[in-house]
Amino acid sequence: MKTLIAHRGMSCLAPENTLSAFSLAKKYNIDWIECDVDILQDGTLVVSHDDTLDRCTDKHGKLHTLRAEDLRHIDAGSWFSDKYVNERIPTVHSLIQLANKIKLNLNIEIKSCTTGAYYTHKLIDGIIIALDELDERRELIVSSFNYLILHEIKKQRPKTKVACLFEAHTLYDDWKSIIEWCGAEYIHPENKELTENMIQKFKSENLKINVWTVNDLGRANELFNWGVDGIFTDIGHKFPSKYRNAQ
Template sequence: MIASPIIGHRGCARRAPENTLGAMTFSRDQGLEWVEIDANLLGDGTAVMFHDSTLDRLTPSQGKLADRDWASVKDLDVGSHFSPAYQSERLPSLEAALIHIRDLGLGLNLEIKHYPDFSIDAITERCIEVLDAHWHDEKRLLITSFNGEILSRLHRARPQWLRGHLWVKLPDNWLEVARILELSSINLDHHHLTETQAQAIKAAGYDLYCYTVNDAEAAERLRRWGVDGLITDDPALIQPA
């Protein structure tokens, strides 16, 4: 297994403000060994740890990330929306996120986002640059994306990096895609996974990770099916009995 049985989704997003340095620290303090975060892109090409294509939901500001540069977002408060205790949290660059996660000793599932506002090449190349500079433990890095072209470019540029394809529902041609892209894992929405699919994925030799699991009954069912890791907003909700 690449990652761990429980992975903090955006750094335990029910317990700390998502995709913040504080959330990464919280995840470590909860005893987690791996976190999942999002890589996104500003208009000036700066990679940031942020999920949405706009600032509206998580910051006091508004507008598209693609219309902003690093100087205009680096001081944005990304913690107060969650709790006053996190009012000092600022929007993190991907560089700062990698350094912090690395220094905490955590493994990393990095999801590379793709929105129509920027090109596949732009986000892929920037993530490669930042990872090359700040992340050197390839066994504790799993890169995932819903976008097959991003994974294809990573396959060509850094074939040694472990890659997983994100899907909501497992497509009929999943095995063909997995072989072409030389994937290490399949990452699925747990609501749509069947036991038969889980068995097929494991029989084919791939790690299987499910998101976003916040229910103890679902977690136990997925474990029985052989799912390797559960990506969760709150580890306390799904700890084995």
């Protein structure tokens, strides 16, 4: 099965990490979306890649200083297009409601949480509780560059499939030890500098392999021919229909 995963939703057609971007993935017959999850000052879990508001909203400052009631005053869409004026930063609760409603599978990337151990624990506890809302028929992967977080999530929710993320320059010889320590079923390596030999090493450990971020169809075909299971992409709508099999 060759799987397309809409990176931050259909992020080339709608503002990234918004409910509109996630809904568009389904419109283009893509079952899987990837999103990023972080935590606000009051413990609310939200979908956001950055820990600042500057790039993807009409406000400035740190994400972690916000409370849930602040979200309704933040425009997370007009930076992308006037069509998305007043798009909101989604909560994880609203994300899961949408996934259940339109039958989306989720790759939730837990951000490393730059505000310290206290909020990291609250982030882990919050995601554990939130995932109980997800329809059991939906597929789920929890990924992170923070292997301490993955280890703790696997310990508390052992049936949840987890994925270790690696940048090209951090994919050292200890990758296998990290995978085993986290109890990961998936490895998510960066597309950059990834070779067929590396793919075969991952496969020899019976790992599922999803590669980020692939926006070239020729490269995607090469990776699939090497045996990767999925790719994260910003341009899922440009892929042939054989890769887009929404149910």
